[in-house]
Amino acid sequence: MARLIVNGEAHDLAIDDQTPLLWALRDTLGLTGTKYGCGRGLCGACSVHVDGEVVWSCTITVGAVAGKSIVTIEGLAVGGALHPVQAAWIDDSVVQCGYCHPGIVMAVAGLLAKNPHPTSGEIASAVPNICRCGTYPRVRRAIEALARR
Amino acid sequence: MNMPPSLSVTVTRRGLIRTMATGAAGLTLGFQFPSLAASTASAEAAWASAVNAWIAFQSDGIITIRVAQSEMGQGVHTALPMLIAEELGADWSSVRVEMAPVDDFYRNKLTGDYGTHSSSSLRGGYDYLRRVGAEARTLLIEAAARAWDVPPDECVAAQGMVVHRSSGRTATFASLATQTLLPATGMSAFRRQAQLAARPKARPEWRLLGTSIPRIDGPAKVSGKAIFAADFRLPGMLFAAVRNAPAIGGRVEWFDAARALAMPGVAAAIDVPGGVAVIAATWWQAKSALERMPMRVVSTAVGTLDADDIVRGLRETAGVESGAPAFRRGDAKAALVRAARVVASEYSVPFLAHATMEPMSCAAVVTSNGCDLWVGTQGQVNLRDAAAAFTGLPPESVRVHTLYLGGGFGRRYQVDAALQAIAASRAVGRPVLVLWSREEDMARDTYRPAALVRVRAGLDAAGRIVAWRHRVVGPSINAAESPAMWRGGVDTFAVEGAVDNPYRVEHLRVDYAEREFGVPVGVMRGVGYVMNVFATESMLDELARDANADPYHFRRPLLDGQPRLLRVLDEAAAMAGWHIPIGAGRGRGIAVAECYGAVMAVVVEITLRDRGRMAVDRVVAAVDCGPVVHPAIAEGQVEGAIVFGLSGALMGEVTFKEGTAVPSNWDDYRVLRLGSTPRVETRLLDSDHPIGGLGEIGVVPIAPALANAIAAATGRRLRSLPFSRHGIEVE
Numbered sequence: 001m002a003r004l005i006v007n008g009e010a011h012d013l014a015i016d017d018q019t020p021l022l023w024a025l026r027d028t029l030g031l032t033g034t035k036y037g038c039g040r041g042l043c044g045a046c047s048v049h050v051d052g053e054v055v056w057s058c059t060i061t062v063g064a065v066a067g068k069s070i071v072t073i074e075g076l077a078v079g080g081a082l083h084p085v086q087a088a089w090i091d092d093s094v095v096q097c098g099y100c101h102p103g104i105v106m107a108v109a110g111l112l113a114k115n116p117h118p119t120s121g122e123i124a125s126a127v128p129n130i131c132r133c134g135t136y137p138r139v140r141r142a143i144e145a146l147a148r149r
Numbered sequence: 150m151n152m153p154p155s156l157s158v159t160v161t162r163r164g165l166i167r168t169m170a171t172g173a174a175g176l177t178l179g180f181q182f183p184s185l186a187a188s189t190a191s192a193e194a195a196w197a198s199a200v201n202a203w204i205a206f207q208s209d210g211i212i213t214i215r216v217a218q219s220e221m222g223q224g225v226h227t228a229l230p231m232l233i234a235e236e237l238g239a240d241w242s243s244v245r246v247e248m249a250p251v252d253d254f255y256r257n258k259l260t261g262d263y264g265t266h267s268s269s270s271l272r273g274g275y276d277y278l279r280r281v282g283a284e285a286r287t288l289l290i291e292a293a294a295r296a297w298d299v300p301p302d303e304c305v306a307a308q309g310m311v312v313h314r315s316s317g318r319t320a321t322f323a324s325l326a327t328q329t330l331l332p333a334t335g336m337s338a339f340r341r342q343a344q345l346a347a348r349p350k351a352r353p354e355w356r357l358l359g360t361s362i363p364r365i366d367g368p369a370k371v372s373g374k375a376i377f378a379a380d381f382r383l384p385g386m387l388f389a390a391v392r393n394a395p396a397i398g399g400r401v402e403w404f405d406a407a408r409a410l411a412m413p414g415v416a417a418a419i420d421v422p423g424g425v426a427v428i429a430a431t432w433w434q435a436k437s438a439l440e441r442m443p444m445r446v447v448s449t450a451v452g453t454l455d456a457d458d459i460v461r462g463l464r465e466t467a468g469v470e471s472g473a474p475a476f477r478r479g480d481a482k483a484a485l486v487r488a489a490r491v492v493a494s495e496y497s498v499p500f501l502a503h504a505t506m507e508p509m510s511c512a513a514v515v516t517s518n519g520c521d522l523w524v525g526t527q528g529q530v531n532l533r534d535a536a537a538a539f540t541g542l543p544p545e546s547v548r549v550h551t552l553y554l555g556g557g558f559g560r561r562y563q564v565d566a567a568l569q570a571i572a573a574s575r576a577v578g579r580p581v582l583v584l585w586s587r588e589e590d591m592a593r594d595t596y597r598p599a600a601l602v603r604v605r606a607g608l609d610a611a612g613r614i615v616a617w618r619h620r621v622v623g624p625s626i627n628a629a630e631s632p633a634m635w636r637g638g639v640d641t642f643a644v645e646g647a648v649d650n651p652y653r654v655e656h657l658r659v660d661y662a663e664r665e666f667g668v669p670v671g672v673m674r675g676v677g678y679v680m681n682v683f684a685t686e687s688m689l690d691e692l693a694r695d696a697n698a699d700p701y702h703f704r705r706p707l708l709d710g711q712p713r714l715l716r717v718l719d720e721a722a723a724m725a726g727w728h729i730p731i732g733a734g735r736g737r738g739i740a741v742a743e744c745y746g747a748v749m750a751v752v753v754e755i756t757l758r759d760r761g762r763m764a765v766d767r768v769v770a771a772v773d774c775g776p777v778v779h780p781a782i783a784e785g786q787v788e789g790a791i792v793f794g795l796s797g798a799l800m801g802e803v804t805f806k807e808g809t810a811v812p813s814n815w816d817d818y819r820v821l822r823l824g825s826t827p828r829v830e831t832r833l834l835d836s837d838h839p840i841g842g843l844g845e846i847g848v849v850p851i852a853p854a855l856a857n858a859i860a861a862a863t864g865r866r867l868r869s870l871p872f873s874r875h876g877i878e879v880e
Contacts, residue, residue: 016413023433027388032380033373035555037506038587042815045506073373082372090367093781096222096789098370099506099555105371124824130815132506132556133222134792136826138785 002062006031007075017063021055022046024062025072033073033102037130044129047103047110048072054110054126073102076109084149085109088142096133104129108143117147200285202254203233203278206326210309212237213245217255218274219265219527220366221557222789223844224782227365229274231778235357236282236349237289238306239322246365248551251529264528266562266672268745268842271778275840279349287347292325307356352776361781366553377555378510379584381523386512386580387416388432389573390439391566393424393585393593395808397667398449401425405443412438419576421569421583422539423593428573432584450808454666456874459804460497463601463664467622472660473638475621476648479656481607484616488607494691496604496684497869500803501597502810502818503673507555508590509563512582513570519546520571525554527561535564536571558793559672563595588813595671596803596810598624600643602684607656612696614707616656619647621681624670625663638663645677646849650685651714651743652707668805674793675848678744683870686740686853691866700857701727701739713773713838714741717750720771720832725752735766736862740854747774747841751791753827753854757862761876765795765827765855773834774841783843784831790847791829796820798852800873825879 002017003010006029013028020039025031025048034057037045041059048057049071076083082090085108095101104127111118111126118126123143131139205213214230230246233239249255256263259273286306293311294301297318304311310319352359369375394400404425409418414434418427427442429435485491512523520540526532529549537544554561566583573581585593600623607616625640634641639661647659673679693703701722708715718741722728731737734757741750754767770787777783800819804811812818852870859877860866867875 019433023431026380027431027433030382031373032376032382035377035507036379036584037508038815040587040814040816043506073371077372086371089371090363093224093227093361093364093367093779093785095364095367095370096224096785097220097506097554097556098222098366098375099377099553101370102373121824124822127823130506130820130822132504132558132793132820134789134796134821134826135785136792136821136823137788137829140823140826 002066004029004062004066004070005068006070007072013062015062017066018061021048021057021060021062021065021070025057031072031074035099035102037100037103042130043100044107045100045103047106047129049106049110052110052113054107073106076105083109084146085112088146092138092142092145094135094138094142096135100129100131104131104139108139112146118143199281200288202249203281204237204285206323208323208327210243210321210323211245212239212243212309212322213247215247215249215255217249217257217263218270219525219551219554219557221265221525221527221554221561223270223786224364224779225265225270227362228271228778228782229278230365231357231362232274232278233282233285235355236279237286237322238308240309241357241362243309251533251549262528263530264562265557266527266559268844268846270842271840272746272842275776275778280347283347283349289322289325293320296320358778359776359780361779364782375553377507377553378512378524379507379555379582381512381552381582383512383514383580386582387428387430387577388435389426389428389570389581389583390432390435391421391424391426391569391583391585391589392439392444392446393589394446395448395450396593396669396810397454397805397808399447399808401444402447403445409438409442412441417577418442419573421572423565423569426569426573426583428577428581432582436586448808450667450805452807454668454805456499456802456804459499459599459666460601460869462666463497463599463622466662466664467601467603467620470662472620472622472662474658475639475644475661476657476659481616481618481656481658484656485605485607485618488616489610490608491605492608492692492695493603493605494688494868496602496680496687498600498680498683499801499870500599500668501673501797501801502591502594502803502812503556503558503560503597504591504818504820505556505558505560508585508587509560509566510582510584511567511570512580513567513574514580515540515571515574519548521548521550522567522570523550523552524567525552525557525561526567527554527557527559531562532564532567536567539568539571558674559676560594563671565593587815591812591814591818592810594810595629595669597673598626598643598670599666600680602680604684604688606688606692614652614654614692617650617652617654617658619650619657619659619681619684620662621647621660622662622664624665624668626670626672626676628663628665629670642672642677644681646681646685646742646744649743651711651741652689653709674790675845678742678845678849679794679797679852682740682742682849683852683856686850687856687866687868690738690853690857690860694860704739704741713748713836714743714750716834717741717748717771717773720834721750721752721769724769724771724830724832725754727752734862736858736860738854738857738859738861740850740857742846742849744846744849745842746839747772747843747846749773749787749846749850751850751854753851753858755855755858755862758880762878762880763859764880765825767828767830768851769830770847771832771834772843772846773836773838774843775836775838776840777833777835780833783833786843787831787847788829790845791851792821792826794848794851795855797848798855798870798872799877799879800871802871802874
């Protein structure tokens with residue numbers, strides 16, 4: 001049994017507390033926006049925010065995040081208003097297949113919350129996510145445009 | 150990447166697939182299947198039916214446009230509906246998109262397949278879908294003109310309305326569709342009377358096409374709402390994790406199902422085609438039980454198949470087989486004997502994994518009256534027929550529901566995970582979602598074939614290239630999956646880019662010899678062009694340096710008679726500032742490519758760092774794909790393909806041990822990340838050439854351009870991929 005607070009809502013889950021957070025979100029809570037891409041903390045497709053920090057949810061158990069505030073891609077838009085990163089992504093047609101982008105959007109939102117004007121080096125280290133469609137050039141341009149605001 | 154059209158022809162009629170569209174509420178003019186009408190009725194009636202097959206008008210103003218190509222990131226769910234919407238004069242904000250059912254009517258006009266491959270979506274749809282839209286516009290204008298008793302040519306269609314210019318009267322598409330369009334054939338008499346010819350707009354009339362409106366899949370994809378097969382859920386669904394047999398051969402000989410069943414959530418552990426599946430209430434439970442379930446996996450392959458083994462095997466075949474003739478112009482053999490000088494080089498590329506971000510996945514429901522598959526597939530007809538053969542059901546009882554693809558790159562033409570999902574659902578009598586782990590996805594791919602290319606170029610006394618012999622040795626994709634395409638011992642994929650060598654060489658000869666390693670192979674983005682253009686464009690650079698000539702200026706006269714290629718070459722050189730020396734410790738490389746109806750040139754700039762490290766600083770790309778439907782999506786395809794190609798060129802490699810792929814995840818199958826990605830500047834040269842495909846071409850010239858840049862900076866010519874094997878790492 002674990003109590004998870006996800007996107008502002010508390011859930012008591014009758015699951016093994018060693019279950020990775022990713023699978024609790026996807027399988028138990030039905031929040032499939034957070035993606036599986038490696039299961040080993042290598043690609044970032046499963047990025048979520050835990051108490052404001054970007055966390056790769058395949059690498060952390062539900063036991064370890066019990067009681068903490070978890071935000072997933074589904075909870076990033078508050079009150080129906082898109083997060084500025086989401087809006088920029090839509091306006092600039094950043095996505096391609098889009099499978100990795102919930103993770104990238106969460107990583108970028110986490111970066112800009114702490115560091116609204118990141119350098120290119122800071123962008124590179126804050127967004128190590130893998131995108132096989134190769135959207136990196138557009139991702140970088142979109143972040144740079146947000147950082148100039 | 151051309152695939153043969155399926156020979157099986159079946160008309161399936163069923164309810165609308167609404168995985169990506171709004172509901173049918175308020176539908177005034179519904180989709181009608183035209184297959185039967187089209188075969189018997191007049192040309193006009195056929196066109197009217199075609200309009201109904203692609204466009205539906207709702208009374209609330211929503212216009213639903215169908216697409217018959219899968220969305221795997223290349224933007225076709227935006228670009229294809231734009232073609233219809235432009236011609237129709239629709240208000241884009243009222244357009245919704247849904248997948249067309251798997252019906253013969255919807256086969257791609259270029260490939261003849263209901264499938265998404267060969268950079269064919271726009272090439273097959275550009276003319277046809279604009280004509281569909283133009284026909285619909287004509288019908289709506291005629292309907293309004295008749296109602297108003299005015300000449301049709303006094304009316305225009307724009308922003309979802311027909312407007313009578315002089316009186317200012319308007320009627321919405323929805324109202325006109327309600328009043329007049331049904332039945333569709335009722336229009337043809339009026340059409341003949343009106344004698345209007347529906348023709349697509351001239352390009353200066355475009356309002357929507359050529360603009361970078363936001364992608365239609367953007368909002369769902371940035372909010373976590375986009376549904377990939379891995380995300381698809383049904384009541385009562387179970388989840389399956391799979392362990393596949395070794396890629397090169399072997400099987401799961403034994404497993405302890407009872408032990409798995411004793412683990413939490415597990416419903417079954419069963420044989421599935423190609424391996425074993427554990428089925429449980431959640432995927433994590435299935436995966437955990439699979440990992441802990443005792444099993445014996447036997448491999449028919451022993452020892453290693455590493456990079457040296459692969460090249461040794463390819464050379465062995467090259468040494469004993471001259472190969473089957475793929476192309477002959479003049480007599481290259483004799484010309485090489487006569488040549489004043491011969492320059493010979495050997496190039497090689499490794500096996501590669503597609504490594505889509507979403508591992509293989511499929512949801513299945515199998516009942517006595519049919520089989521439903523929810524899947525991201527690149528080959529709907531191929532999958533339908535494979536599922537029918539596997540289940541014994543008639544093809545019309547197999548329903549393929551296409552979801553978003555989490556990457557395709559050719560991998561999702563395969564049906565392996567889908568057949569496993571069918572087997573799993575049949576075994577437990579419930580909906581089952583099969584999702585491969587990343588490790589399984591890398592271990593059981595249909596890999597991009599390794600290949601060896603030997604080029605011999607003959608020069609005359611003046612240093613002109615007079616003969617070019619190009620020999621390709623490698624596994625055959627045709628043999629693996631498209632035997633109908635074999636031509637006289639030549640694998641048609643393996644010689645792409647060689648048989649259509651664009652350079653002016655009097656004597657050209659291309660041969661192919663098959664060499665198998667037991668490794669399953671399949672098409673991957675760029676297919677044979679990747680290796681053959683790597684060889685050709687590297688060799689051109691070697692010849693230029695041999696002649697002490699500038700690689701750009703050396704290519705120009707050889708492209709005499711190829712104005713499109715010359716134009717992109719000149720453009721890329723100008724963008725890069727080719728004439729400006731780049732400075733010490735840096736290098737610049739250039740290469741061109743032509744495939745899938747498009748041409749492209751790239752210049753790559755690198756900076757050398759310490760200990761074999763380098764930075765790929767900048768790539769400029771000039772592309773001519775004919776008309777550009779959506780510049781931002783087109784640029785994204787070019788940029789993304791360049792990144793994809795750089796990953797392969799710099800660090801992509803699959804080797805095997807005991808029949809199993811050595812790389813298992815992103816730590817040992819490395820790909821480019823944002824920090825190492827160069828600045829990419831893309832220029833799309835608008836032209837009136839027939840539209841070309843852009844999904845793949847960007848992959849093709851990047852490896853040789855990078856090899857040429859490395860040679861320019863270091864003097865080292867790297868003839869085998871990936872460059873990491875030569876101690877080169879990007880920072």
